[in-house]
Amino acid sequence: MDETAQEKKLSAHNASPTQASDHPADPVLSGGFRFDRMELAGAFGDLGTLLPIVIAMILINNLSPSSVFFAFGLLYLLSGFVYRLPIPVQPLKAVGAIAIAYPAVVTESVIGASGILFGAFLLVVSLTGLMDWMAKLFSQAVVRGIQLTLGLVFLKKGIELIIHKDLFMSGAQNRLAEYPVNLIIGITVFALVLLLLDNRRFPAALAALVVGIGSGLALGGFSTLTLAFGPTDVRLISPSMSDYWTALVMLIIPQIPLTIGNACVGTASTCTSLFAGNPLLAKAKAGMFALTMGIVNLPAGFFGAVPMCHGTGGLAAHYRFGARTGGAPIMIGAFFILIALVLGELGFSLLALIPRSVLGVLLVFAGLELCPLLRNLKTNEEYFVALLIAGIALAVPNMGWAFAIGIAVDFFIRKMNVRI
Incomplete structure (x- = not known):
C-alpha cells in the first residue's frame, strides 16, 4: 500500500527520540539490529496476546510446551533476520479460541493438521502471487477498519483479564483469594506502565513483567513450579484424514x-505507518509475510505446535514498548527457544506465573497504539467502511465476516460513487 503524507506524519509523531528520522546512521534505517534495553522491552511487549492463548492450549489441549515454544522461537528468529523490523509472531486467534x-x-x-494445512495454504498463495492479488481487495478504509477492530478487541480482552477474579491462568491457588488481588495488581501495573512508557532507563514492559512474576511467586505461584530442565516430551504427529477434515472445517x-x-x-500497512520512509519496507509485504x-x-x-501468524496488533505492541529493529524478534525468539530446549517445564511454569492482569495491561496499551491509526482516513466514506x-x-x-462485508461495501461505495 502506498505511503501517504499523513502516514509519514504519524510515523514522525510516534517516533522515539532515537528513531531513524532524526539520526541517519540509526539501525532503524540502516537495516542493522539494536539489542538495548528498549529493544528488549519491546520484545516482550506482545506477551499479552501470546501467553493467554498459548498457555490455555498447552494446558487444555495437552500440547508439548517444547514443541510450541520452539516453533514460536523459530518464526521469531526468521522474522527478525528477514525483515529486520519488529515483526510479531502470534497464535492464530480463531484457531486458539475454537x-x-x-x-x-x-x-x-487436529491442531497439528491445522498447522500443516495452514502452512501449505500460505506457501501456495505466496509463491503463486495470489496473496498480492488478494491484498488489492483491501483498501485503506478496510485495513484501518481491521486495525481499529483489533485495537478494540485488545482493549476489551485486556480489561477482561484485569478484572478477572482469578489471578493465575494455570489454576494455582491465590493466597489472598478472598481479595480482588488481580484487579489491584492490574491497576498498579497500569499506573507503572503509564509512568514508564517512554522511560529508556526502566522500560515499561520489563518493569511490568518483573512486577508480575514477583507478585505471582509471592501469592502462591511456588505451588505450581516444576523444577524440571530440558525439553518436554515432543511427539511426531500423524494426522488422519478425519483430523485434516475437522481442522479444515472448524479451524x-x-x-x-x-x-x-x-x-x-x-x-504490511502498519509497517508502512510506523516506519514510513524506511527502505526495509520493500520486504514487508503481504506476500512475504x-x-x-x-x-x-x-x-x-507435524510436531503439534500451535499454528502461528504475524499480526498488526503484535506489531503495535512491540513498537509501543520500544522495539524498532529486528533485534526485538531475535531476542524473544532466542528466549522461547531457551524455554523449549533448556528450561522446559520450569520455563513454562514461570510464564504461567504472570498474573492475568499484567498480560491485560500489555494488551490494553497495544490496543491504544492501534486505534489512532484510524485518523489517517480522509473522507466520510472511508470512515463509514472502517467503523x-x-x-x-x-x-x-467470526471477524472474517466483518472483513468480507467491509470489502463488499467499500467496493459498492467506490463503484457507485456514493457520498456520505
Whole structure:
C-alpha cells in the first residue's frame, strides 16, 4: 500500500527520540539490529496476546510446551533476520479460541493438521502471487477498519483479564483469594506502565513483567513450579484424514479471512505507518509475510505446535514498548527457544506465573497504539467502511465476516460513487 503524507506524519509523531528520522546512521534505517534495553522491552511487549492463548492450549489441549515454544522461537528468529523490523509472531486467534472451547474435538492431532494445512495454504498463495492479488481487495478504509477492530478487541480482552477474579491462568491457588488481588495488581501495573512508557532507563514492559512474576511467586505461584530442565516430551504427529477434515472445517476456513486481512495486509500497512520512509519496507509485504508464516507452520504442524501468524496488533505492541529493529524478534525468539530446549517445564511454569492482569495491561496499551491509526482516513466514506467493519466484528463471533462485508461495501461505495 502506498505511503501517504499523513502516514509519514504519524510515523514522525510516534517516533522515539532515537528513531531513524532524526539520526541517519540509526539501525532503524540502516537495516542493522539494536539489542538495548528498549529493544528488549519491546520484545516482550506482545506477551499479552501470546501467553493467554498459548498457555490455555498447552494446558487444555495437552500440547508439548517444547514443541510450541520452539516453533514460536523459530518464526521469531526468521522474522527478525528477514525483515529486520519488529515483526510479531502470534497464535492464530480463531484457531486458539475454537480449540480451547472444544478440546474433545480439537485434539493435538487436529491442531497439528491445522498447522500443516495452514502452512501449505500460505506457501501456495505466496509463491503463486495470489496473496498480492488478494491484498488489492483491501483498501485503506478496510485495513484501518481491521486495525481499529483489533485495537478494540485488545482493549476489551485486556480489561477482561484485569478484572478477572482469578489471578493465575494455570489454576494455582491465590493466597489472598478472598481479595480482588488481580484487579489491584492490574491497576498498579497500569499506573507503572503509564509512568514508564517512554522511560529508556526502566522500560515499561520489563518493569511490568518483573512486577508480575514477583507478585505471582509471592501469592502462591511456588505451588505450581516444576523444577524440571530440558525439553518436554515432543511427539511426531500423524494426522488422519478425519483430523485434516475437522481442522479444515472448524479451524482453517474461519481463520483464513482474518489471516489475509490482519496478518498479511494489515501488518504490511502498519509497517508502512510506523516506519514510513524506511527502505526495509520493500520486504514487508503481504506476500512475504505469507511466505515466512508458511515456511515454519508447515513443518511445525507435524510436531503439534500451535499454528502461528504475524499480526498488526503484535506489531503495535512491540513498537509501543520500544522495539524498532529486528533485534526485538531475535531476542524473544532466542528466549522461547531457551524455554523449549533448556528450561522446559520450569520455563513454562514461570510464564504461567504472570498474573492475568499484567498480560491485560500489555494488551490494553497495544490496543491504544492501534486505534489512532484510524485518523489517517480522509473522507466520510472511508470512515463509514472502517467503523462498519469494527461494529460488525464486535457483534459476530467470526471477524472474517466483518472483513468480507467491509470489502463488499467499500467496493459498492467506490463503484457507485456514493457520498456520505
